[in-house]
Amino acid sequence: MxxxxxxxxxxxxxxxxxxxxxxxxxxxxxxxxxxxxxxxxxxxxxxxxxxxxxxxxxxxxxxxxxxxxxxxxxxxxxxxxxxxxxxxxxxxxxxxxxxxxxxxxxxxxxxxxxxxxxxxxxxxxxxxxxxxxxxxxxxxxxxxxxxxxxxxxxxxxxxxxxxxxxxxxxxxxxxxxxxxxxxxxxxxxxxxxxxxxxxxxxxxxxxxxxVRSFAQAAAADAVEKERVAVAALMHDSVLAALIAAERAETERERALAVSMAREALTRLANVDQDAGEGPDAPVTPAAIAADLAQTARRLHPDATVSSEIQPDARALPGRVVRALQLAATQAITNVVEHARGANLTVSFRADAAGVEIRVSDDGPGFEAERVAEDRLGIRASIIARVAAVAGTATVDSGPAGTTVAIEWQERS
Structure with missing residues (x-):
């Protein structure tokens, strides 16, 4: 680094x-x-x-x-x-x-x-x-x-x-x-x-x-993007690795936490590269559902995970899958950290039109207007990340709980 x-x-x-x-x-x-x-x-x-x-x-x-x-x-x-x-x-x-x-x-x-x-x-x-x-x-x-x-x-x-x-x-x-x-x-x-x-x-x-104005605007935009990228990586990748390390009890779980930490450090070292780093090979909905379930149960063993995959569901580009998985991981991490995993439910649905991931809990919820500007867990790691791949992410929170809906649809 x-x-x-x-x-x-x-x-x-x-x-x-x-x-x-x-x-x-x-x-x-x-x-x-x-x-x-x-x-x-x-x-x-x-x-x-x-x-x-x-x-x-x-x-x-x-x-x-x-x-x-x-x-x-x-x-x-x-x-x-x-x-x-x-x-x-x-x-x-x-x-x-x-x-x-x-x-x-x-x-x-x-x-x-x-x-x-x-x-x-x-x-x-x-x-x-x-x-x-x-x-x-x-x-x-x-x-x-x-x-x-x-x-x-x-x-x-x-x-x-x-x-x-x-x-x-x-x-x-x-x-x-x-x-x-x-x-x-x-x-x-x-x-x-x-x-x-x-x-x-x-x-x-x-x-x-x-030219001077454009250069200044480009420099400011680059600094802001770098700040958001570093903050997002520090917030979700590193935090997820720390949570996994804290909850690790067996040798397999410890090895998995070490692997997560190594991956987080690698991504942090490559922060100046494009957000869509890695291969863009299509990923099947079944593989997405399996990885999502594994992530949810690793972060919270009592999480309820369900998936619904229609026969006409199509594979998604790799960069889209990575963005959706990271956003969902951040939503799950928020539930574990702020709502103590209260009735954590993760659902995945895929059809010909696209995919939908919903992460919900029964925690106390929060008011989005009161979230500090420097807290990027929702703004950068979820909403902005999904928007970067032409998807949508919405957060509905209240006293009865919070639901994060992540959607991505195939463009014709």
Missing amino acids: AAELSDTVSTRPRRAAEFREALAQTQRFTQSRIDRILGIVVGSGSAVIGVQSLVGALNAPVGDPTWNTVLLVVVLGSLLLMCIALLTSRGVRLFSGIFAAIFPVAILLWPLAAAETTQLDEQPWLWFLINIGTVAAVFCSPLPFQIVWAFLLPVLYGTMRLILLGAAPTAVLDVALDTLFAIILASVLIVIGWILRSLAASIDTGREGA
Whole structure:
């Protein structure tokens, strides 16, 4: 028994660790999937826009070929790495941060590579990447930094664009509209990302709370079941063994009491297993009646035992038989202990519909409402045990005596 308890205690830290691991997985369940979806969408879109920007750069006039080549390699290379990271969900924060940091520097150095022009009908290749720089900030930085980047990149682009175009009114108006459009689009992208992530976080928070509540309820239920099981075993199995040992007078009776005590200790050691332990092979009504009669006369030699078995009576599953026998044993033990076995009568009846066991006495009886909550002889060892196998147990007690009726019927 000590070894069983030691094993149970030693497994508690492991079970607690498993629960914490499962809880950690639920904390970002939805967020991780939202990030994954955003990564695929943004990565694919950024790759397409990157190709468009490359085509534009190759067709645009070049001021300094060296600087132009350096900017193309650095900007589009970092963009390629970011797209791969987003599509594979590997190093997203790192490569998004690299592109978000490189892009404003590339805008500042852009006048060194681009040729001066007065044409407003064609957008330069950096124009296509402004909002990708903002999206990169969404994946690598907190919300305040994202807002700063949503304004900084368009303003930097507009400033450098005016340096190349000059300060003509037409150029200023056109660049201002482009800058305002880029800021609005960047703000929309930031808001969409923030809304999706906030919803995912709220869903994960609700799921985490539900998991914690379920775990607490399951733990409380397990503790209660264990308490009931241990109390029931201590109350009926061990008590029956003690009564048998007290009444034992012959060597055979003493050996029988020892056997009962050994069985009670075995069941107590296996309390963490299912209640329906043992084989489930069918048991005939005749065998049930014989065991019931033997138990009744062992606990009280003067007990009156009768049985009525119809020809169409069927065998019962082993787990059902064990539950009914233990419940009947507890009822008989209660009569012996509390009513001193006054006119103890045990009757057994079996037919095609099922079985019925009645244990009655002429004792003083009791009031069920006054039975203490921690007394489990009737609640757990009789009523709950029979209910666990889809049977019914009723207790009718009064000044003239007590009758415990245990019934189990075959379900079609």
